[in-house]
Amino acid sequence: MLILAIMLAVLVAARLLGWPAWRGWAGVAALWLAAVAALVLAPGSGVAHLVGGDARVWVLGGGVVALLLGYRLLLRQLHRRAVPVPEAPQPSAQSGPLSDPELDRYARHIVLRELGGPGQAALRRARVLVVGAGGLGAPVCLYLAAAGVGRITVADDDHVGLSNLQRQVIFRSADDGRPKAEAARDAMLALNPHVEVAALNRRITDADAALIAEHDLVLDGTDSFAARRAVNAACVAAGVPLVAGAIAQWEGQVTIWDPRHGAPCMTCIFPEAPAPGLAPACAEAGVVGPLPGVIGSLMALEAIKLIARTGEPLRGRMLIFDGLYGENRLMKISRRADCPTCGSGHFRAG
Numbered sequence: 001m002l003i004l005a006i007m008l009a010v011l012v013a014a015r016l017l018g019w020p021a022w023r024g025w026a027g028v029a030a031l032w033l034a035a036v037a038a039l040v041l042a043p044g045s046g047v048a049h050l051v052g053g054d055a056r057v058w059v060l061g062g063g064v065v066a067l068l069l070g071y072r073l074l075l076r077q078l079h080r081r082a083v084p085v086p087e088a089p090q091p092s093a094q095s096g097p098l099s100d101p102e103l104d105r106y107a108r109h110i111v112l113r114e115l116g117g118p119g120q121a122a123l124r125r126a127r128v129l130v131v132g133a134g135g136l137g138a139p140v141c142l143y144l145a146a147a148g149v150g151r152i153t154v155a156d157d158d159h160v161g162l163s164n165l166q167r168q169v170i171f172r173s174a175d176d177g178r179p180k181a182e183a184a185r186d187a188m189l190a191l192n193p194h195v196e197v198a199a200l201n202r203r204i205t206d207a208d209a210a211l212i213a214e215h216d217l218v219l220d221g222t223d224s225f226a227a228r229r230a231v232n233a234a235c236v237a238a239g240v241p242l243v244a245g246a247i248a249q250w251e252g253q254v255t256i257w258d259p260r261h262g263a264p265c266m267t268c269i270f271p272e273a274p275a276p277g278l279a280p281a282c283a284e285a286g287v288v289g290p291l292p293g294v295i296g297s298l299m300a301l302e303a304i305k306l307i308a309r310t311g312e313p314l315r316g317r318m319l320i321f322d323g324l325y326g327e328n329r330l331m332k333i334s335r336r337a338d339c340p341t342c343g344s345g346h347f348r349a350g
């Protein structure tokens with residue numbers, strides 16, 4: 001029995017010392033060999049007496065243990081060959097459970113019954129295109145990035161000028177002269193390093209349906225009718241909803257163009273460009289600084305509702321805000337069957 005105890009001690013010691021398993025078993029094998037040798041070669045000696053038992057039992061026992069060890073080794077080899085070690089998956093920042101810093105950052109969203117963890121996860125999965133990084137684009141970009149919208153593309157072909165800083169609060173004085181898309185991207189990443197932002201230093205045209213189709217949602221804050229019409233046509237072609245905001249002087253409006261879900265597109269409501277002079281741009285007519293903040297924030301709010309599938313988005317309704325008199329109006333708007341952009345023959349509502 002003493003020799004069995006020593007064998008066990010060798011195995012335990014090998015384990016504690018962190019040796020590879022074969023070293024411990026080699027020690028045990030050496031002890032076993034010595035024990036068998038003593039029993040066979042010098043059966044009457046003191047060593048044989050110390051070992052005790054029958055040589056045949058020792059040989060048989062050794063054989064059984066060797067077989068078991070061999071079997072285990074074989075299984076391990078087969079397993080290694082059958083299950084190749086998978087390459088560690090590249091963790092994407094926008095998949096998997098929310099990290100502790102993210103849970104902390106979005107805590108006020110997560111406690112909202114209408115958003116919660118699933119809503120926040122949907123925001124992180126979302127891909128959103130922001131057209132125009134101007135007055136409306138500024139709050140849109142900041143609030144979408146702050147809300148944790150996972151992938152944001154911002155497109156603008158303009159450069160930051162001093163006259164923008166009165167309302168385009170995403171920029172700093174030091175950004176004067178920089179491409180707006182790049183300055184907006186830097187501001188978003190500085191606000192929230194968990195989101196991915198791509199900057200496009202160009203306009204979005206009606207040829208951009210493929211780019212738009214890579215996104216779940218588009219927000220348009222451009223300030224010319226031609227640019228809006230082009231974005232609308234590309235969104236209808238791609239079947240992507242478009243959150244649209246517009247501002248002039250003291251008044252703004254916001255709605256969701258989404259013919260795929262029964263709401264009109266922009267051409268349904270505004271089939272013709274306004275007469276020259278009737279809808280002057282901000283540069284000519286002026287705009288009060290906080291107004292794009294109000295309308296752009298409403299656009300970001302609508303985007304969050306659409307992405308999280310909560311509340312009643314402004315589909316088929318246009319909210320009109322009059323800042324000078326502190327009044328809100330809500331207008332019902334409908335699709336036109338003969339709309340040249342989304343009407344029958346061009347598009348079928350799904």
Ligand SMILES: [Zn+2]
Pocket residue numbers: 259264265266267268269335336339340341342343
């Ligand atoms: Zn239409």
